[in-house]
Amino acid sequence: MASDSSQDPLDAVLRPNWQGALPAGADPLFVGIGAxxxxxxxxxxxxxxxxxxxTPTRGVRELAYATDALAQQLDEVQFTVGxxxxxxxxxxxxxxxxxxLDDKTLDRWPAxxxxxxxxxxxALFAFPVPGQHRPMGVLELYRxxxxxxxxxxHRSAQLCAAALQRTLESNWAQHLRHSTTEEAAIEAAAVSGSSAANSDPFTRQHVYVAAGMMAVQLExxxxxxxDRLRAYAFSHHVSVTAVAADVVARRLSFRHLGDSSVDS
Incomplete structure (x- = not known):
């Protein structure tokens, strides 16, 4: 793997790859986030x-933590409809x-x-988690x-967003200290995320794996x-993670489905 000092490490860990997604597992990058x-x-x-x-990579988004099922569902809906x-x-x-959340507010996001x-x-409130050049995430609150x-x-939410930034950066720095190079740290985080994926209720690793499989099927x-995976999920009124699970388990294939089945 070529070195790139300007590379966002979270971007590298989360980038989808059809040969095997590199997920950000709850351990080690997300330690302390829940609290x-x-x-x-x-x-x-x-x-x-x-x-x-x-991350700056288009469509790459990982749910690190949710306090309850509704918070998780609200994030899942936004992930599905984009x-x-x-x-x-x-x-x-x-x-x-x-x-x-009246009609005037929601006109901005019809889907x-x-x-x-x-x-x-x-009511919904979203606070960017600061990053070096752009936000590294978003703290989502609902009532x-x-x-x-x-x-x-409002100030407490901003202070918590700043604390999330410090925690994510500290976790990554600590991970780097235990690795010989940044590339080795990225690979180690990916392996750790893979081993935790089955027990992590928030990871979207399978979504990116499924997108890779679908990319091969549809060329x-x-x-x-x-995008097509999201469209299929939305049109069939199911979550994108549920569709991805069927694709990865080979219960669903897009190879023999026409565009109308994917996009309708």
Whole structure:
């Protein structure tokens, strides 16, 4: 592996590869993340919180932690449809504060809005986790009742986002100290993530593996395959991780499915 000092290590660990995705497992890169998310929910009065780690590579996104099933589902919906406050907070590098999920607010995300029907969520708040050049992730908070964050809660959320940055960077620095080179550290993190993937309820390793398999079946790029995987999941009203699990287990193949079956 060629050395690239400007390479984002999380990007390298998370980059999809059809021959075997390099996931970011809960150990060692995400140690301590759960406690900070729990604290963020408590200090802001939120009903739940999650941390999504994103990288400059298109479509690469890992759920590092969620405090509860609804927080996990809200992140999963945004991952599946490819839109929502988390993604906009990341791309715009600013907090997205949805104190009330009314029609005017949700017009911005029509696909995401349609998936919220029936979910007990009335407010969403997304805070970028700072990075050297761009955010490295997003702290996601939700409430079951509408209402803006007070000044104290807003500051607490930003302090927790900064704590997440320090923890992620410290975990990576510690991992580097136990490796001879940055390349060796990336490979070790990938192996560790692979071994933890089966027990990690948040990892999306199988999504990127499935996208690679689908890319081979349809003779398209991995990015295009990931888009089609999302489209298939959305049109069939299932999560993209559920579809990916079927692809990886070879219960579902796109090789003999026409474009209409994928995109409809």
């Amino acid at each position: 900070i998310c729990d604290t963020a929910a408590r200090l802001t009065g939120a009903d739940g919180a999650a941390l999504a780690v994103l 839109e929502g406050p988390c993604l906009d907070a990341y791309h715009e590098d600013r907090p997205l504060l949805c104190a009330e 995401f809005s349609s998936e919220l029907v029936g979910l007990e969520v009335a 079951r009742t509408a209402g803006a964050l007070g000044d104290g809660a 398209i790029t991995t990015s295009a395959a990931l």
